[in-house]
Amino acid sequence: xxxxxxxxxxxxxxxxxxxxxxxxxxxxxxxxxxxxxxxxxxxxxxxxxxxxxxxxxxxxxxxxxxxxxxxxxxxxxxxxxxxxxxxxxxxxxxxxxxxxxxxxxxxxxxxxxxxxxxxxxxxxxxxxxxxxxxxxxxxxxxxxxxxxxxxxxxxxxxxxxxxxxxxxxxxxxxxxxxxxxxxxxxxxx
DNA sequence: TGGGCGATTCGCT
DNA sequence: GCGAATCGCCCAC
Numbered sequence: 001x002x003x004x005x006x007x008x009x010x011x012x013x014x015x016x017x018x019x020x021x022x023x024x025x026x027x028x029x030x031x032x033x034x035x036x037x038x039x040x041x042x043x044x045x046x047x048x049x050x051x052x053x054x055x056x057x058x059x060x061x062x063x064x065x066x067x068x069x070x071x072x073x074x075x076x077x078x079x080x081x082x083x084x085x086x087x088x089x090x091x092x093x094x095x096x097x098x099x100x101x102x103x104x105x106x107x108x109x110x111x112x113x114x115x116x117x118x119x120x121x122x123x124x125x126x127x128x129x130x131x132x133x134x135x136x137x138x139x140x141x142x143x144x145x146x147x148x149x150x151x152x153x154x155x156x157x158x159x160x161x162x163x164x165x166x167x168x169x170x171x172x173x174x175x176x177x178x179x180x181x182x183x184x185x186x187x188x189x
Numbered sequence: 190t191g192g193g194c195g196a197t198t199c200g201c202t
Numbered sequence: 203g204c205g206a207a208t209c210g211c212c213c214a215c
Contacts, residue, residue: 193213
């Protein structure tokens with residue numbers, strides 16, 4: 001079994017960490033799978049929640065790397081991020097999609113959906129499938145309920161523009177596993 | 190296959 | 203008050 005990712009893994013540039021998360025395994029209370037899609041957000045980036053400085057919501061982003069940042073999206077969904085870089089840099093990786101490999105029954109129950117491809121193919125779906133909510137904001141990523149494993153081999157990675165944002169739309173900071181059927185949306189060829 | 194839209198909460202202006 | 207790092211449903215093509 002590949003080694004667990006330590007908090008030190010996240011103590012690097014978000015642009016280094018984000019593509020390296022593709023192919024890694026994310027489990028939450030034993031449910032989850034292989035990370036196939038992420039996006040990088042840095043606080044010099046107008047699309048980032050940390051862009052305008054610290055607030056109660058984004059406080060975790062300004063703390064040390066290797067912790068979870070969870071926020072509510074569109075008043076309905078929860079989205080899971082991993083804080084990166086040195087303390088205060090306020091950067092994070094949004095986890096957007098998984099290929100489900102563990103805890104399938106629990107995830108299907110939470111999602112109330114039979115289709116495996118729709119279980120974790122988007123940030124809101126993923127959080128619902130794993131049972132992640134605001135209660136899990138600010139938790140260390142190297143301890144339960146999180147279990148993160150490094151990828152065994154280096155996968156083929158595609159990159160492109162991020163999804164669902166209105167600022168800095170051109171920055172190619174979305175990363176995906178090439179050819180995966182579990183992406184939230186295909187990457188433009 | 191893809192575009193339009195409503196749902197629903199809350200941080201920030 | 204506005205609008206958002208989304209999703210699922212409905213409709214047209």
